[in-house]
Amino acid sequence: MSANSNPNNEAAMQELRKLLFEKESVRLDELEKLLLDQKLHAQEVAKVLAEAVDIRNQQDEELGKSLAPTIEKSIKESIAKDPKSLSDALFPVMGPAIRKSINNSIAEMLQSLNQTLENSFSAQGLKWRLEALRTGKPFAEVVMLNTLVYRVEQVFLIHKETGLLLQHLSFDPSLDEDADIVSSMLTAVQDFIHDSFSGSTDQGIENLRMGDLEVIIESGPGSVLAVVCRGNTPRSFNEKIQETIEHIQQTFNKELKDFNGDTEPFLGLDEYLQPLLVSDFKGDDDKKKKKSPIKAILVVALILIAFLGWWGLEEAEQQQAQANWDKYISRLQTEEGIVISNIQEDEQGYTILGLRDPLSIDPYSLLSEYHIDSKVNFLMQPYHALQEPLILKRVAQLLQPPKSIQLSMNHGTLTISGVASNTWLSQAEKAALYVAGVENVDSSQVSVLSSVFETPQNDDIKLDNSLSSQPKKTIHRNKRKIVKKASDSDILKRAIKLLNPPPTIEMIYAKGVLYVSGKASKSWIAFARENFDKIAEVESFNTSNFTSKGIQ
Amino acid sequence: MIQKKICVLGAAGVGKTSLTAQFVYSKFSDKYLSSMGVKIDKKVIDIDNTQVNLMIWDVHGEEKYKKIPTSYLRGSSGILMVIDGTRPDTVTVAKDIHQRVRDELEEVPIIYLLNKSDLQDAWSIHDGLIQELESSNRPVFLTSAKTGTNVENSFTAIAKAML
Numbered sequence: 001m002s003a004n005s006n007p008n009n010e011a012a013m014q015e016l017r018k019l020l021f022e023k024e025s026v027r028l029d030e031l032e033k034l035l036l037d038q039k040l041h042a043q044e045v046a047k048v049l050a051e052a053v054d055i056r057n058q059q060d061e062e063l064g065k066s067l068a069p070t071i072e073k074s075i076k077e078s079i080a081k082d083p084k085s086l087s088d089a090l091f092p093v094m095g096p097a098i099r100k101s102i103n104n105s106i107a108e109m110l111q112s113l114n115q116t117l118e119n120s121f122s123a124q125g126l127k128w129r130l131e132a133l134r135t136g137k138p139f140a141e142v143v144m145l146n147t148l149v150y151r152v153e154q155v156f157l158i159h160k161e162t163g164l165l166l167q168h169l170s171f172d173p174s175l176d177e178d179a180d181i182v183s184s185m186l187t188a189v190q191d192f193i194h195d196s197f198s199g200s201t202d203q204g205i206e207n208l209r210m211g212d213l214e215v216i217i218e219s220g221p222g223s224v225l226a227v228v229c230r231g232n233t234p235r236s237f238n239e240k241i242q243e244t245i246e247h248i249q250q251t252f253n254k255e256l257k258d259f260n261g262d263t264e265p266f267l268g269l270d271e272y273l274q275p276l277l278v279s280d281f282k283g284d285d286d287k288k289k290k291k292s293p294i295k296a297i298l299v300v301a302l303i304l305i306a307f308l309g310w311w312g313l314e315e316a317e318q319q320q321a322q323a324n325w326d327k328y329i330s331r332l333q334t335e336e337g338i339v340i341s342n343i344q345e346d347e348q349g350y351t352i353l354g355l356r357d358p359l360s361i362d363p364y365s366l367l368s369e370y371h372i373d374s375k376v377n378f379l380m381q382p383y384h385a386l387q388e389p390l391i392l393k394r395v396a397q398l399l400q401p402p403k404s405i406q407l408s409m410n411h412g413t414l415t416i417s418g419v420a421s422n423t424w425l426s427q428a429e430k431a432a433l434y435v436a437g438v439e440n441v442d443s444s445q446v447s448v449l450s451s452v453f454e455t456p457q458n459d460d461i462k463l464d465n466s467l468s469s470q471p472k473k474t475i476h477r478n479k480r481k482i483v484k485k486a487s488d489s490d491i492l493k494r495a496i497k498l499l500n501p502p503p504t505i506e507m508i509y510a511k512g513v514l515y516v517s518g519k520a521s522k523s524w525i526a527f528a529r530e531n532f533d534k535i536a537e538v539e540s541f542n543t544s545n546f547t548s549k550g551i552q
Numbered sequence: 553m554i555q556k557k558i559c560v561l562g563a564a565g566v567g568k569t570s571l572t573a574q575f576v577y578s579k580f581s582d583k584y585l586s587s588m589g590v591k592i593d594k595k596v597i598d599i600d601n602t603q604v605n606l607m608i609w610d611v612h613g614e615e616k617y618k619k620i621p622t623s624y625l626r627g628s629s630g631i632l633m634v635i636d637g638t639r640p641d642t643v644t645v646a647k648d649i650h651q652r653v654r655d656e657l658e659e660v661p662i663i664y665l666l667n668k669s670d671l672q673d674a675w676s677i678h679d680g681l682i683q684e685l686e687s688s689n690r691p692v693f694l695t696s697a698k699t700g701t702n703v704e705n706s707f708t709a710i711a712k713a714m715l
Contacts, residue, residue, distance in 0.1 A: 159627070161626055161627040162555075162557045162607075162626075162627030162628070162629075163557060163607070163627060164555045164556075164557060164607060164627070165555070180555065180594055180605060180607060181592055181593070181594050181607070184557070184592040184594075184607050184609070185584075185592050188588060188590045188592060188609070188624065189588065191621065191623035191624060191626075192588045192589065192590070192621075194623065195621050195623055260554075260629075261554045261555045261556045261557075261604075261629060261714075262554050262555075263553060263554075263555060
């Protein structure tokens with residue numbers, strides 16, 4: 001018989017179990033309850049949670065990693081639910097960070113704007129505008145590149161708490177000696193300003209400025225970086241300093257905390273600080289050094305060019321003057337009535353010696369024609385030249401012929417033609433022979449007026465006594481015609497004879513006026529106009545009824 | 553090289569600046585002391601073949617209305633506490649400062665200098681005080697900035713105590 005089949009047995013077994021394992025049973029129930037009851041479980045975990053997190057954090061970073069998504073999610077949910085609480089919590093942190101960032105940006109913008117304005121309208125500005133066009137860079141950037149002249153003179157890395165110098169770099173080794181005192185003093189100054197003006201603990205001095213010298217100070221938790229610059233540093237340089245101190249702080253965190261005055265562990269800092277010791281890419285000194293020789297060369301070259309130009313000009317002027325003088329002299333030599341025997345030149349100018357016929361051209365009048373400015377002195381002896389044009393002039397001067405008379409010379413023979421009074425002609429024939437160079441007088445072509453009213457313009461012919469000489473040849477008067485006082489018809493006949501008009505022309509003479517009408521060629525009309533006054537007593541020529549054929 | 557910051561403290565007129573001037577070459581003039589309340593000098597000394605660069609902060613004297621700024625104490629590795637041997641009241645001031653140093657700094661060596669030891673006639677510090685200080689493990693030097701007595705010894709002693 002089995003135990004299951006017998007209820008009595010079952011009950012007995014239960015009783016037995018109860019008697020034997022009552023305590024264990026109760027404990028099992030409690031454990032079961034503990035396992036199943038979430039609330040109780042949480043209470044147990046809460047007791048050890050902090051310690052557990054601590055232990056795990058010391059072991060590795062896994063806890064942080066696994067918590068990150070949850071935390072991100074909770075922050076998101078928190079912001080979605082009520083942004084105010086989180087922004088309130090972050091305000092003390094965000095405020096200064098945002099302010100600092102905005103200040104930086106504004107300062108950077110102002111710096112750029114100031115420089116842009118300063119340089120926009122200068123010659124330099126135009127040059128930079130061209131550069132900007134050429135390189136495609138923004139103008140502001142070109143200005144920045146050209147104007148930011150600065151030099152970092154010293155870099156101090158200072159232990160924040162003690163003010164002791166951890167590392168120092170400078171462009172001038174002589175500054176190294178007292179760097180530790182400067183470092184301490186800088187710290188004291190910071191403390192002094194901080195205490196005096198009750199700055200809040202998280203704010204430090206960022207900048208000290210004296211003229212063009214600037215000390216930029218960046219603080220980390222354990223160290224302070226002080227950079228001494230001369231000139232205008234770009235804003236980006238401040239960022240570089242900030243990055244450097246962050247980097248140093250990260251790398252030397254432990255050493256900075258445990259610093260006991262031994263600077264040995266910080267020797268490796270050189271490589272972090274060296275990049276800060278920069279000087280500006282377009283140094284003033286370099287510019288000057290490069291520019292000065294160019295300037296000097298330019299100046300010398302300009303002086304040389306000016307001198308050569310002046311010298312060349314002088315030389316050219318002299319040559320021109322010489323050429324003008326030569327031309328003037330050769331002109332004088334070809335001029336009739338002037339003989340040059342000698343030319344002297346001295347500081348005063350020129351002296352020309354020789355002979356000159358008073359009737360020849362005035363040599364002074366020719367000076368301006370040849371642009372001669374020099375002083376020219378003529379020592380010319382007077383003489384009578386025997387060239388025919390001058391003889392003719394002399395004859396004309398002596399005889400004073402009326403307008404109706406023409407004189408000409410040919411191989412010593414003076415030919416007189418035209419109309420003249422008998423008195424004038426007979427005097428002239430005699431007088432002309434007294435002029436040197438006149439060998440014969442031919443007056444066969446002269447028409448003589450015999451009227452008592454008709455007198456030559458000049459009756460008295462004065463002989464040039466100084467040059468008077470005996471007549472050399474007889475006077476040819478054989479062909480001379482004696483003209484009496486003529487009637488109108490005689491005058492008309494003379495006119496017809498002289499002018500030889502074509503048949504189409506009709507001429508009438510009355511009271512000194514010759515009236516001409518009809519048709520004639522132009523050449524005849526011109527001939528008639530030129531010659532009508534050669535007809536004695538004809539004073540004017542009336543052609544009011546004239547019709548020109550216009551054809552020869 | 554080891555660098556250490558030490559502060560020279562005490563009541564006004566006890567001879568802090570004169571003691572420091574006896575010991576160092578000064579770069580900065582005393583005007584810093586009156587304007588900024590501190591003047592910093594340095595001296596490199598040799599302690600058992602170790603070069604120690606002492607940065608000496610000569611802080612202005614403590615007065616009733618002009619307390620020593622605690623920010624100047626920060627980072628100090630040792631203190632020279634100066635008492636004027638002819639003025640017993642400067643002992644009280646020194647004890648006051650001592651207390652503040654303890655509050656501000658972790659345990660740092662402090663050496664007491666009883667200055668103006670050349671003025672024996674006016675001397676008014678009892679030997680009891682010296683014994684009291686020495687018994688509480690505070691070394692005491694009788695110094696004279698005027699004659700230079702014990703000046704170098706006291707600076708060397710503080711340097712040794714700091715190492």
